Amino acid sequence: MFRRLVSGELIILQWRRSQSSKCLRLLSCNSVIGPDRGQDLSREERTVPTERVRLVHTHIGPADNTFVGYLFLVLTRTKFTKQKRVCKVILDRFDQQYGQELGPLWPSARAVLLNPGCWQYGVMLNRFAAVSEVKQRLQGQGFVSLLPHTDLPLNSSLCFIHPSPVRYPSPPHRQGQLKPYYLMNAASLLPVLALGVEEGDRVLDLCSAPGGKALAILQTADPALLCCNEMDPHRRDWLAKTLESFIPQSLSSTVTVSNQDGRIFGQSEAGMYDKVREENGHVFWLFSGPGGEQHGAVRLRERARLPTLQTQLLRSALAAVRPGGVAVYSTCTLSRSENQEVVEAVLNTCPGVELQDLEEELALPLQEHFTFTPLGHTPSLGHTPSLGLLVVPQQGQTWGPMFLSRIKRIY
Numbered sequence: 001m002f003r004r005l006v007s008g009e010l011i012i013l014q015w016r017r018s019q020s021s022k023c024l025r026l027l028s029c030n031s032v033i034g035p036d037r038g039q040d041l042s043r044e045e046r047t048v049p050t051e052r053v054r055l056v057h058t059h060i061g062p063a064d065n066t067f068v069g070y071l072f073l074v075l076t077r078t079k080f081t082k083q084k085r086v087c088k089v090i091l092d093r094f095d096q097q098y099g100q101e102l103g104p105l106w107p108s109a110r111a112v113l114l115n116p117g118c119w120q121y122g123v124m125l126n127r128f129a130a131v132s133e134v135k136q137r138l139q140g141q142g143f144v145s146l147l148p149h150t151d152l153p154l155n156s157s158l159c160f161i162h163p164s165p166v167r168y169p170s171p172p173h174r175q176g177q178l179k180p181y182y183l184m185n186a187a188s189l190l191p192v193l194a195l196g197v198e199e200g201d202r203v204l205d206l207c208s209a210p211g212g213k214a215l216a217i218l219q220t221a222d223p224a225l226l227c228c229n230e231m232d233p234h235r236r237d238w239l240a241k242t243l244e245s246f247i248p249q250s251l252s253s254t255v256t257v258s259n260q261d262g263r264i265f266g267q268s269e270a271g272m273y274d275k276v277r278e279e280n281g282h283v284f285w286l287f288s289g290p291g292g293e294q295h296g297a298v299r300l301r302e303r304a305r306l307p308t309l310q311t312q313l314l315r316s317a318l319a320a321v322r323p324g325g326v327a328v329y330s331t332c333t334l335s336r337s338e339n340q341e342v343v344e345a346v347l348n349t350c351p352g353v354e355l356q357d358l359e360e361e362l363a364l365p366l367q368e369h370f371t372f373t374p375l376g377h378t379p380s381l382g383h384t385p386s387l388g389l390l391v392v393p394q395q396g397q398t399w400g401p402m403f404l405s406r407i408k409r410i411y
């Protein structure tokens with residue numbers, strides 16, 4: 001029944017059934033084998049869905065039954081998750097839409113999106129925590145820096161990626177210590193790089209939860225202010241927890257959390273920010289959750305409302321920018337109506353703004369890591385730059401989907 005443990009597996013001792021019979025509440029852990037040898041279980045790992053837990057050995061404790069010890073082997077998520085079911089109604093819609101919009105790139109992007117086993121993960125190091133050990137471990141496992149040879153004004157240790165779908169474990173929670181790294185889709189760094197925050201900037205992250213890009217902004221520069229806004233109260237709490245886990249207390253007056261409707265935020269703080277980031281695209285999950293196909297149909301109806309919301313949010317973001325400042329609009333969707341068409345609508349109706357080119361600044365230096373799709377130019381609008389960059393996931397470069405566009409306020 002026993003076998004040799006491999007890197008990434010955990011040995012867990014002692015457990016008790018929690019309220020929900022679907023979960024096992026882990027009480028203690030005697031050791032962790034693999035990259036995080038000897039560390040406590042992170043908070044996220046303490047409640048483990050039963051399908052991830054396999055009994056290897058049972059030891060019945062003393063006769064009074066006050067203690068029952070079990071030895072479990074918990075396999076890493078990718079190895080032991082149930083087969084996911086694809087939501088057919090969403091997949092059919094994607095086939096129809098993206099077959100047209102992306103042409104020959106769609107079948108290969110589709111294959112990646114449908115196969116979580118091939119997804120790559122980025123590891124962003126936290127400059128506010130001690131990271132030298134993690135960095136060494138990453139390099140030892142074949143992770144490489146995403147930005148070693150570019151002219152981008154950033155430290156080269158910001159984010160590590162692996163050419164294969166190696167999933168680094170979630171960062172451990174240690175009482176009183178900041179988390180050393182954040183797991184992310186490496187394409188999420190692109191809007192942050194496009195924003196180009198500089199020391200002393202006043203920055204607004206208009207739709208900020210769960211906070212990955214706000215953290216990334218703080219890894220790249222020391223702004224005078226980073227206001228992280230999130231309208232949904234639960235997600236706002238999640239955002240606050242993320243910031244608390246990664247950012248030192250000493251930054252609490254620099255990094256603030258607010259809870260306004262992003263559609264009116266810009267007008268209420270007009271011209272107050274140097275850099276504003278707006279992101280509201282939703283990844284339309286191809287896999288069925290509870291509710292299956294029916295839920296998929298509801299999501300598709302909600303999706304139809306997104307371009308209007310996104311246009312309102314982008315206008316608001318631009319209102320918050322001072323003359324000379326920039327807004328970066330990003331989404332994690334491939335959909336033209338939520339990407340190029342939103343940018344086009346805003347450029348057509350907002351006076352005093354100008355689209356900026358990201359091709360030379362980002363697409364060229366990073367093309368070895370990301371598959372950027374040409375989006376074409378819009379001479380009818382008099383814009384020579386393309387409306388933005390679109391990162392399409394491909395085998396071996398599974399980053400994305402991610403769209404980004406940068407607009408400068410002239411007056």
Ligand SMILES: C[S@@+](CC[C@H](N)C(=O)[O-])C[C@H]1O[C@@H](n2cnc3c(N)ncnc32)[C@H](O)[C@@H]1O
Pocket residue numbers: 188206207208209210211212213214229230231232235260261262263279280281282
């Ligand atoms: C795609 S997520 C943002 C991800 C985030 N930027 C990150 O990198 O972690 C979009 C967020 O926008 C929020 N949102 C939706 N409508 C909003 C609005 N009107 N005002 C502010 N936030 C809004 C959603 O609740 C959601 O948390």
